[in-house]
Amino acid sequence: MSKSINITLKLFAQYRDDRFKVEQRVYERGTTAQDILDELGISEHRLPLGVLMVNSRHEKEEYVLQDGDIVALFPKVGGG
């Protein structure tokens, strides 16, 4: 079994600034959604996370990525 997995990352709203809209990336098997957030510099302190979806399902940061997953990240929106 290959040690690497292919992941599609989709970013929304302010997450696109200085990053990208959609990108294919290769990660090591065992990578979690949290690892990707760390890599992208997304934290509660800076651009807090709202919706995290993998293959159109809501997931938690601990989710372990599988080959072919599509990860979508939306920033937290709370104003009124």
Place this chain on the structure above:
Amino acid sequence: MLEEVIENIKKDSIENFLPYEVEKKICNTYEMSYKEVEQIALKMNITPLRYKRNQTTISPSSQLKLLNSHVAIVGCGGLGGHIAEILTRIGVGKLSLFDFDIFEEHNLNRQNFSNINALGKEKVIVVKNGIEAINPALHVEAYIHKFKPFEDFNMIKDANIVIDALDNPQTKLELAKVCKDNSIDFIHGAIAGLNGQFTTCSTLENLYRDGSSGIESSIGNPAFSVTFAASIQSAEAIKKLLNLGECLEDKILITNLLENEFIIL
């Protein structure tokens, strides 16, 4: 007396529309409220003239249903002020407004009814005065109060719909939960910059991992994002009240006005 009122409504309405001046005269003559006169008229299929352009989207029987409805708007800043006006103009008969805050200069970019003369005044009072001037058949309860969903549920328990016009995720989460636990229809909306999100009759755990602020604290809220979001939430409320079309139940609508993306999750 009722027969006389009915006779007057019949005689002085024009093509099944009741002008304000006629309503006013009936109210004064028979010591009735505008709401009571409009209820009688709508039961006769005669619509207050102010609602002429609601037709035929809204029928006289639906108009009566709206007149007899109660919507609680929690938060009266950007979203709440505009939602209050939209629901007033479309004809929702009772609104309860909650906000503890006063108008400040940095509200002037987006908050309905804020103006130079309103600075320093309580938002709910200014909004109440504004919407009562639009529609005298409306009954408005204005609470200068920081709404705490778990403690204050009694204040909204009679509402047909509760609208989330709050500005912080913690209270939004709590309000959604209280409404879900008590089976009250709940309409969520939130904005940040040119982004918006909406859901109806759902709890908000998938949107908020915790109660801390979102990106709005760093990118603000321009006027058109606020009015756009207020329109979506108002449409959800009216559809729910009248059982029309499809609502965002168990769905999330994400909007991005910068790139014209509208996504349903």
